[in-house]
Amino acid sequence: MSVTDHKIFELGDFAFAGGTVPNARLAYQTYGELADDKSNAILFPTWFAGTHIHNEWLIGPGKALDTTRYFVIAPNLFGNGLSSSPSNTPAPYDRARFPNVTILDNVTAQHRLITEHFGITRLPLVIGASMGAAQTYQWAVSYPDMVERMASITGSSHTSPHNKVFLDGLRYALTADAAFADGDYPEPPRIGLRAFARVLAGWALSQAFYWERVYEKVGFATLDDFLTNLWEPIFATADANDLLAQIWTWKHADIGLTPGFDGDTEAALAAITAKAVALPALKDLYFPPEDEAWAVGHMRDAKLIVVPGIWGHLTGGGSDPEGAAFIDNALRELLAR
The missing domain is CATH 1.10.1740 (Rna Polymerase Sigma Factor; Chain: A)
Structure with a gap:
């Protein structure tokens, strides 16, 4: 698929952290077919400066997110130029006047897409890499009754000082x-x-x-x-x-800021009920394995699996064939649990 091949979910007047934008839009793409009982949906949000096409390395027949079995929904991050962004929003909310957006804002909009448009009430898996991982954590905290499994790839539950x-x-x-x-x-x-x-x-x-x-x-x-x-x-x-x-969204990511947790990231991690796997890359300079080891230590049912290799953060984007195969296999094991 091309970057221009996507669908739009109209949000209407949508309240972001920095202010309300009229006629806000969430761009997304789907892969596979939704089962009659709507039990096979996987949510796979995008990362920084990426679009749904950057998720396709894990999607398709014979891959971990097998489209002969699963219905994969890939919503685009606000600010990426497809969903509502400074570059595509009319004045007076265009350019630098576009309001600040949080990870929670993204997840709130995605929840509306999942429930209002598709009528889905349960997700076998929420998965994301980098900023997509931040959204994955937020989903597991905000909607624990919906998320059965979660996979964080080269990401974290909150943005570290470094x-x-x-x-x-x-x-x-x-x-x-x-x-x-x-x-x-x-x-x-x-x-x-x-x-x-x-x-x-x-x-x-x-x-x-x-x-x-x-x-x-x-x-x-x-x-x-x-x-x-x-x-x-x-x-x-x-x-x-x-x-x-x-x-701005990346810098302010922290599931501890979810309403009800008063900034306590550890408490938010402890509230996650999904079966979880954290897949940091061995030499990631953004999100080193130590960060995810700390998060897993505060979660109920989580496993840390460090992805080997020297591709650093790009390990989580399919650039390294060996790393991609390792992640694909780990996801198959998670889906089999």
């Missing part, structure tokens, strides 16, 4: 470009977007990835070739305000 430092680096790379013009740029802030891509390249992959020159093994002659011809083009056409909106 992760926030990284996110501020991305934010300043974009906004330091004079062309950014406080978010009202007539042309994209290209220098800022290039800097953004370079910062991200240093964090998304591990030191070992670069030390072993894996970029050469995947077809790039030099390190600069890898950065210039892979990383920079990825974000060259991205909307800076969209990226900043998603950064």
Whole structure:
């Protein structure tokens, strides 16, 4: 499927954390067929700067999320340019005026899609990678009676202080470009977007990835070739305000902020009743295995499985074939429980 091949769920006037947006929209895609008794639905929300097509490495016949058996729903994150975002929302809520959005806002909208549009009351699995994992945790806390199983891939229940430092680096790379013009740029802030891509390249992959020159093994002659011809083009056409909106959401992710928990992340983790598996990547610089080990230690029925390899955070996106096979197998085991 292409990024333009998706469906829209109309939310009407939707209250985000930062204010209400009229005619808000949730973009999503589905794979497979919903069973007559609606018992085979899997929810798979997207990650930072990704869309539903970036989830497809785990979806399809013969894969863990087998579409001959399951009905997979992939809702797009607010701010990613398909769901309501700074780039596609009319004034006066456009650009930098788009309200701040939380992970809980995303999950609240997704719950409406699942219940109002599809009439689904039970989910055999909620799964997500990176920011998708944050949404997965939020689902398990907000709707425990709906979520039977959850899988967190290269993500966490809350954004750590070290992760926030990284996110501020991305934010300043974009906004330091004079062309950014406080978010009202007539042309994209290209220098800022290039800097953004370079910062991200240093964090998304591990030191070992670069030390072993894996970029050469995947077809790039030099390190600069890898950065210039892979990383920079990825974000060259991205909307800076969209990226900043998603950064804000990521930075403020914490299931402890769910109403009723008063900021107590440990209590929120303890309230999760779903059978859970946490799949951090061995050398992830964003969400190291120690973060998920801490979370699993506070959950009722959770298992920590560290994904081996040197691809760092990108292990959770299917970039590394060995890591992808490892994650696929772990999900099969979880679904068999």
